[in-house]
Amino acid sequence: MTYDPPFRGKSNYDSNFVIVPFSKTYDEALTLLVEARDYLSANRKREQFDVLSDNAIVQFREEMRMTTRLIRAMAWLLSVRAVEAGEIDWEEAVDSDDLMVDIKICIQDERDRCLSTTPALLSLMERAHSLYMRTARMELQVAARHRPAD
Structure with missing residues (x-):
């Protein structure tokens, strides 16, 4: 079951992202997270190659980067839902320092x-x-519009 944020009737930037594409992006993120979990759980046959080989290390790193991408995307999408539900403000949803490190x-x-x-x-x-x-582009757009005043 998926939760769709309420449409507030406003079309300005602060009200929400376009609901249908956003909902599809959220569903895609959730599906990819589950697929990644299932794939990595089912394919933990590391004894087939030397875990210290350059190829194994590169693959481990890319698997971790893939997982990080999915978790970061889902975190952002959940933040958008929280904003849409009125639970937090955009300023709370964006941490520019963390965003730049993650990028x-x-x-x-x-x-x-x-x-x-x-x-x-x-x-x-x-x-x-x-x-x-x-999702990083979406977050960068929000971060640019909700920069703290210097």
Whole structure:
């Protein structure tokens, strides 16, 4: 069951994102989180290669980056829902310092160095990257409009 934030009837920026695309993005994030959990849980056969090899380390790092992207995207989408429900303000939803640190980590991409990664995992990584980039753009837009006064 999904929760859709109430539409407040206003169309200005502070009222909400376009509800239907936002809801689809939220559903996509939740689906990807579950898919990543299921995939990583089912494919923990690390004994098939040396865990200290360069390839294994690159793959572990990219799996962690994928997970970080998904968690960060979901956190942002939940913040938007909290704003839409009137639980918090936009200023509380955006932490520019954390956002910039997360962007620095999450935009890095070494999927092409994952030599023994399955096509299914590569697809999951690509979709997580795409989702993260979309949500990061949304958050950057909000951060730009709700900058604290100097």
